[in-house]
Amino acid sequence: MNSQTYSYLLLYLTPERLIKKSKLLQLQWNNIKTLIPCFLESLFTGDVEVKLHDLDKVFAGIIKLEDYPKGYNVLGKVASLWYYLTKVFHQFIGPRVGNFAEELIVHWIENGGVYKVVGRNVTLKKALEELAEVNVEKRNRVDLVLRSKGKERAALVEIRMSEHTGGRTAQQSLLDKIDSILELLEDEKTTLREKLLKQGTRELDLTIAILFNENHELLTKSNYNRGRLTSLVSYIMDNRHVWGMLKKLANTYEYRLCDGTPMTDDTKAEIETELLNPDGRRVCIQDSSSSLKIELKILFGDEFFTEYAGASLRDLLARYGNIIADDIWLFYTIVINELKVAAQFKQTNVRRLYEDLLGSNIFRQFITNIYGKTGLSLSKYVHHLNQWSENCANTVIKIYKEKGEELKLLETSDLVANFEYLKQLCLCSLVEYIAINHKLGREFQECRWK
Numbered sequence: 001m002n003s004q005t006y007s008y009l010l011l012y013l014t015p016e017r018l019i020k021k022s023k024l025l026q027l028q029w030n031n032i033k034t035l036i037p038c039f040l041e042s043l044f045t046g047d048v049e050v051k052l053h054d055l056d057k058v059f060a061g062i063i064k065l066e067d068y069p070k071g072y073n074v075l076g077k078v079a080s081l082w083y084y085l086t087k088v089f090h091q092f093i094g095p096r097v098g099n100f101a102e103e104l105i106v107h108w109i110e111n112g113g114v115y116k117v118v119g120r121n122v123t124l125k126k127a128l129e130e131l132a133e134v135n136v137e138k139r140n141r142v143d144l145v146l147r148s149k150g151k152e153r154a155a156l157v158e159i160r161m162s163e164h165t166g167g168r169t170a171q172q173s174l175l176d177k178i179d180s181i182l183e184l185l186e187d188e189k190t191t192l193r194e195k196l197l198k199q200g201t202r203e204l205d206l207t208i209a210i211l212f213n214e215n216h217e218l219l220t221k222s223n224y225n226r227g228r229l230t231s232l233v234s235y236i237m238d239n240r241h242v243w244g245m246l247k248k249l250a251n252t253y254e255y256r257l258c259d260g261t262p263m264t265d266d267t268k269a270e271i272e273t274e275l276l277n278p279d280g281r282r283v284c285i286q287d288s289s290s291s292l293k294i295e296l297k298i299l300f301g302d303e304f305f306t307e308y309a310g311a312s313l314r315d316l317l318a319r320y321g322n323i324i325a326d327d328i329w330l331f332y333t334i335v336i337n338e339l340k341v342a343a344q345f346k347q348t349n350v351r352r353l354y355e356d357l358l359g360s361n362i363f364r365q366f367i368t369n370i371y372g373k374t375g376l377s378l379s380k381y382v383h384h385l386n387q388w389s390e391n392c393a394n395t396v397i398k399i400y401k402e403k404g405e406e407l408k409l410l411e412t413s414d415l416v417a418n419f420e421y422l423k424q425l426c427l428c429s430l431v432e433y434i435a436i437n438h439k440l441g442r443e444f445q446e447c448r449w450k
Contacts, residue, residue: 006420007217007386011325012036012431015371018378023107025378028325033102038447039331042437043350043428046342093110102160104311109146112310115155119145126179126405127156128155128184129163132195136184146308147201154196155205155308156181163228164214174248175241178206178296182245185287185294186253193292208232209304218301218313221278235273242296243268245359258284259294323378334428338409354429362388362395363433392426393419428431 011019012018019025042048106117118130124138127145131154144157158174181204184192196204213219237243249255250263261267263285274280281298302312309316338348358362370376370384400407409421 004266007382008326008330008424008427009323009329009382010330010385010390010427010431013371013385013427013434014381015379017374018376018381022323022378024320024323025109025325027103029098031103032325032328034446036327037445039335040432041447042335043331043338043435044354045434046346046348046351047341048339060154075248094228102159105159108305108311108316109144110308112308113149114310115148115153115308117144118147118273123182128192131201132192132199134184134192134195135188136190138180140173140180142177146166146205149291151200153203154201155207157205157207157209157304157308159304160208162212162214163210163219163225166344172235172241174208175235176319178242179245182242182294184442193287197291202292204292204294204295205301206294209299210285211301211304216251218302224278224300229276229281229298233272233351236296237268237272243271249285249287255285256288258286322379330424331428331431334424349425350428350432353425354432356396356399356427356450357429357433360395360399361390361431363437366430367438388430389423389426392430393422396422396426417421 010031011025014025019029030354038396102120106120109117111113117400119127119142121141122145124140124142125136127142128134128136128138130145131147142156143159144155146155146157148154158177160174181192186193210219210224212224213225215223217223233430235241238249246263247257247265256262261270269412271283274283275296275298281300282295284293284295288292299307300313305311305313305316308385332351338350342348351368366385366388370381370388376384396407407422409418409425412418435443
């Protein structure tokens, strides 16, 4: 049977020499490689060995499963296992997703050709050392510190993956950094403005970037949550935060808006309206000599990517999307179904196929003709890997036909769906073969969920 479907890229099955040739593959592998052992063990044993507090066990439903009677409805067990695994999985993957996303954004910005990333997740102290060679004890952390290639522009960027990220405490933490920058501009000891100018900086962005909405859609002026933006802007315009700093700069050092408008209580409403304007969300100020412009920006989705990476997210994904690895989503979804299989039949399909295929030469063919072949490019390697998965699936069908045994994989009779799932199981069985026969099962002991 032949299936012209999705082409899988699994980093665990990709030779290190090919991963090293791609910065994007390296970023992905560095963020997922310590998770893989947990998936491998669960796929092989059909169990999830995680220690939970007894109270947590009750809420997870696990305590009811420890001595479930024979004939117990396996779907009830699976429902609890689903919750159980998802809970543990997201505890481990959550920070990695944020970390990987930031690293990927840094990669895109660096390749955009406009800005250089001089700091990522660094203290404000370190950020200002990089931008202006000033020394202040500020431990708040800044997501991204950027400088244009010509050094005339600099940016301190705070990234929020979702408009629903964080509450009042998070907003205050966010604005504390902006407050500090504004306060230091004319501080007699720091003289931040003068030192920025000395470094060649003429424009400074203080940017809040919000990338997605609660439905995980790219945030735009058409789908943003007005209430969330209003809450953020009300914090900005609080006398204890940005607005208080702006008034001090205006009253003491004669700062104005970049169009010459004074910053007074009379113009506060106009500034707030501009920050709430879906087509605006920017406020620009400058000192009395107009030597340095500071722009406070609230950027949505593609506004951020276009401004700092030089392309829309769609274009960036189109450029790099063919090298997004499938390890995490594939192993996770297979584990969920395989736990159900193991609960009912005492063995996962992955384990079953691994043992059945040891008698053939299909695994050795992969090692000799694909994995060990040094002249293959990444695209050729991926092509051969997926061709191997097709051959493996057909081999499995032949083995079970010869044994006269039924091979029921999914609860659907759809042949295409079953064949695609069989290909996925073949890939997972190959992963187990690599782990056990080439890495001697060491990775099973490295799972950090225990």
